[in-house]
Amino acid sequence: MPDVTTPYAPGTPCWVDLAAPDQQAAIDFYAGVLGWTGEIGPAETGGYAVCQLNGKPVAGIMAAVPMGDQPAPPTVWTTYLSSADADATARSVESAGGTVLMPVMDVMTLGRMCIAADPTGAVFGVWQPVDFPGAGVVNESGALIWNELNTSERSAASAFYKAAFGIETSEMEGAPHYYSLTVQGNPVGGMQPMPEHLPADTPSHWLTYFAVADADAAVAKVTAAGGSAIMEPFDMIAGRMAVVTDPQGAVFAMIHPKPMEQG
Incomplete structure (x- = not known):
C-alpha cells in the first residue's frame, strides 16, 4: 500500500x-x-x-x-x-x-x-x-521506495546494524553480492559492497531511491532542469533505474520497479 x-x-x-x-x-x-x-x-x-x-x-x-x-x-x-x-x-x-x-x-x-x-x-x-511518524506515502511514483547502503566493509556494517537496530542481513536471491536488510522478517532496504564504478575515495553512504513511472523520462527531466546522470537508465533485477545528481550535487537514484509478483 x-x-x-x-x-x-x-x-x-x-x-x-x-x-x-x-x-x-x-x-x-x-x-x-x-x-x-x-x-x-x-x-x-x-x-x-x-x-x-x-x-x-x-x-x-x-x-x-x-x-x-x-x-x-x-x-x-x-x-x-x-x-x-x-x-x-x-x-x-x-x-x-x-x-x-x-x-x-x-x-x-x-x-x-x-x-x-x-x-x-x-x-x-x-x-x-511523536506527532510525526515519517513518510506518509512510499512505494509509488514520486515517493521513496528503497534505501541502500553502499559500504566499504560489508561484514562490519552487517554486525553494526544488527547490534544497534536489530536489522538482519541476508544475501538476496538472484542478485550476487547484494544483501537484503530486513526488520521483523520484512525487507526494508539493501546493502552492497562499494560499487566498482565509484571513485576509490568514495565514502560509505546510504543511497535514496525514488520510484518513477518512466526512468528514461525522469532522467530527461533531471538533465533538463540542470542535473546530470551518473548512471544512465539500465535494466536490473528490480526494474529500470538510474543514478543522478540534482543541480546542487545531491546524488539519488530513480527506479521504475517491476510489478510485484502475486503469491
Whole structure:
C-alpha cells in the first residue's frame, strides 16, 4: 500500500531529507522532477520544508547553513531509521562501534532525532516519532521506495546494524553480492559492497531511491532542469533505474520497479 497507515517498526527507514545550499531551488527542482509540492517552512522550524505528494508528507528539504559552531551540512540525502527511543538507540550506536555526530534533540512535538555514522563511515539519521511518524506515502511514483547502503566493509556494517537496530542481513536471491536488510522478517532496504564504478575515495553512504513511472523520462527531466546522470537508465533485477545528481550535487537514484509478483 503506498499510503503508510501503520507505525514504522524500529530499524525501518522512515524518512529522508536533503540539505541544499539553495533551498528554494531544490524545492522547485524536485517539484518538477517528482511532482512534489512544498514551501520553505516557518522560522521556528529553521525553514524546514516538508514536501508532499498527493497531500502526504514524502521528504524534507532544508537549507544547508552553519549551525552554531558547526559547518553547513553536506548536500546529500539522509536516510532516517525509525527508533522507539532515540536516546537508547544513540547509546546502542556507540556501543556497536558507531559515532553520534549530532546528539539527540527534540524537534518541537514532532519527535526526537540524532545524526550518526556507522563504523564504515556511512551517515544516517535516527527518528523517534511523536506527532510525526515519517513518510506518509512510499512505494509509488514520486515517493521513496528503497534505501541502500553502499559500504566499504560489508561484514562490519552487517554486525553494526544488527547490534544497534536489530536489522538482519541476508544475501538476496538472484542478485550476487547484494544483501537484503530486513526488520521483523520484512525487507526494508539493501546493502552492497562499494560499487566498482565509484571513485576509490568514495565514502560509505546510504543511497535514496525514488520510484518513477518512466526512468528514461525522469532522467530527461533531471538533465533538463540542470542535473546530470551518473548512471544512465539500465535494466536490473528490480526494474529500470538510474543514478543522478540534482543541480546542487545531491546524488539519488530513480527506479521504475517491476510489478510485484502475486503469491
